[in-house]
Amino acid sequence: MGLGFCAAWGLAPDVLEVPSADHGLELPDDPVGSVEVLRQAVSRLDRFVGSLGRKG
Numbered sequence: 001m002g003l004g005f006c007a008a009w010g011l012a013p014d015v016l017e018v019p020s021a022d023h024g025l026e027l028p029d030d031p032v033g034s035v036e037v038l039r040q041a042v043s044r045l046d047r048f049v050g051s052l053g054r055k056g
Contacts, residue, residue, distance in 0.1 A: 014044050 018037050027033040
């Protein structure tokens with residue numbers, strides 16, 4: 001889902017950038033940091049999905 005989807009639903013996009021992470025959101029040689037990145041991603045995804053139920 002891109003920013004167009006968010007705009008179409010009247011949602012503000014929440015962007016999480018992790019420049020040093022790979023496509024699996026893993027940080028090289030940093031398992032604890034990788035888990036933190038995944039925690040942040042899941043938290044933001046949960047917030048986004050929850051906001052879908054409030055629209056409409």
